[in-house]
Amino acid sequence: MSKLKALVPEYLKDFTCIGSTCEETCCKNWKITVDKETYKKYKRLKNNDFHPLKDNKVIKNKKSISDEDYAIINLDNNNEKYCPFLNEDLLCNIYTNLGEDYMCDTCKTYPREFSFVDDELEISLVPSCPEAARKILYSPNGICFEHIELNYQKYMDYKKRIYTKGRFLSKNAHKYFWNIRIASITILQNRNIDIVSRLTFLGILYKKVNALIKQKNYQLIDDEIIKFVNTVEHLNDNSLLDSLSENKFQQALLCKEIILGLENISLKNKDSAISIFINSTIEFFKKREDADKLLNEYNFIIKNKIRPFFDSDTGSMMIENYLVNKYFLDLMPFTYPDDMWKSLIVLCGDYFIIKSLMLGIAKDNDSIKEDDFFSIVCSVSRSLTHNSHYYHYLIENIENWELDTLGGIYTLINN
Template sequence: MKKNVRMIYPSYIDKFQCIGGKCEDNCCIGWDIDIDKETFKKYHKVTDETMKKMFQKNVHNNKYCTNKDLDYGRIKLNEAKRCPFLDDENYCLIQGKFGEDYISSVCTQFPRVLNKVDDHYEICLDSACPEAARIILGSKEKIEFKESEKNLGKYTMTGILDTRSSEFKDTPIEYFKEIREFSIKIMQDRNLNFSSRLYVLGDFLNELEDIESNKIKEFISKYDIETEAKYYKRESMNYALQVSFFKNVVDSLDIVNESDSDKLKRYTKELLQGYNIKNNQDIIENKEEYIEAFEKYTKEYIENNSYIFENYIVNFIYNNLFPFSESDFMFEGYIMLLFRYSLMRFYLVGKYIYNGKDSVEDMLEFIQIFVKAVEHDKNYRSEILEYIKENSFDNMEFAKMLL
């Protein structure tokens, strides 16, 4: 479908252009590739004998289809977990042979994420793509949003939310746009250090859960970001607690053996060697070393380059319909977002201990790999949220420990 629509989008969108085979990663490697019904039918009508045989061998109906316009069919990856239609230089044989009209909506759209909120379409980029990650995370300027008429093109909708629906009347979702806008405002307040901003975001959403829906706008208008930030004080001992907690998370998820990402496996091995934890006694004995490493890394790399993490969070908030990104409970969205950031930092500090150095380029590369391997793995996400809820970690005390 091709039509012009009113669209809201981050200004960085206009800078993005896929670099194809020059990309150091590839969105056609390691991920299941879904095919919409319209494209699926095209594949099985081609007359080119070579491509016809490839389609018959590698493109099948998806028995777990959830939406015919999204995942009616699926491409079977080869043993190297590559799309069989990639050539030796990582270019698409289908597009080269038949043109862009024969590319599925998923392949055409990525790394763009498209949502619809009320009457507006919203589009942004997914930092699982290396080139998108460089554009999103690498800019020292705050992410700003524009509105104009754009061609929708061939698309797949990620999320649809009508805040005016009767089912959301007298619920916080009715005020989704105001809540999300203020959440972004908190995260872009550069008068505060990054941990303080994350603390305030949690405090804001935690308090908001108890506010009557008809008073939400008033609450937002009176909420003082910088006053609330004064209640936050970083506890150094929490860094040692995080080492223990996230070491157990990495072990329980068995990332070294279970992840489909060879790069994430390598990073995991580096961080485990960096922390050098054989048992819980090691954490107690080495806690001062861990605290020093976290404090040094936070000061030299995170606070000095806080725009990277600010842009990651703001982009996440926008493209995941935050804070309703996990459920109708706003604080669940917050605690999972904080978990992602804190797990990233755990990795970054472990790599820093192992390598003795870091750089902006290496940070951007790691975040892209992390997003692709962890954020796009629904099993990881569901396991983590279930673990948090089962252990009653969905509260501000646990959030303070993660900060």
């Protein structure tokens, strides 16, 4: 079996599934795809008391686009959308009766995600899994990375890949992927400045890099990145942001419009928790139709209940780790291969949504607790961030409100 070198967050080595003791189940509400090789294994099973294909528990996927989604596990046999192979002890009957080799790639890998940068594998965890979220959010010294060596498995086949080498990339921003990535994570982990400033500094850096690319001054990009990171590291104040200002009223109205829209957006995997957070936040806005009253109470809750959590050591650590993990997971700054700026809008948009959903909790409580933040992150990841409709909706709203500029991003996140 061939060996692979992989870049991973250090938390990965401490992660193990806690099975039936987990407060959530990864076997509910998801579209669980079954790869062709595993499906064929099921077809070859003979005279077995336990057969996965019995009673249409696994059906061929009529919308399949590759061998990876050749079939799907049928969740329509019960109202609660539980996987039909989940037993009363919340354990997998396929694993129990047939062993790991008969589990589909989806179930073998979750909550891990795989991607490649050139020929090097990268593995990270998604925070939709509560145990994964604990490893991600509660890394006290920040998320650090290490190289490991592991045996190649078929299920490691990547979903995302980026190339950074080769002559044809000499005039392509991807050539500077590593320098931009390292600089960005360095800025995101700079605990001498607040989270809003860190995200805004990413915007300033990306504008500088994009300007040099547009001017075809490719040879200046590396020096500009080094110079900017050095400037940020030695800042004594936020003077770099003096030219920016936020529009609180615009921010509150955008928050209202986006959250109201989330109620209607097509989210097949929307769990009960995200519905509670969305509906509670909608209730905040519906009870405050008067514009002045809305703005006053919005600002009061942000200033006195939500911001203190984000300014605390624990809150700042948790949101930093969430952002760094997402940055690594999504191959930023090229989540959208040809658009660094859109990748940043998505990162800032997620931050905005998480903070906005805190309104629904804060309106009825004296403060935000770490458990509140933890629950929102898990629910947003489980029901929103893996959904392409959500990101299309989010980006469309930000662009319609003309907040897809540096000043707009500052307005979006500075609440």
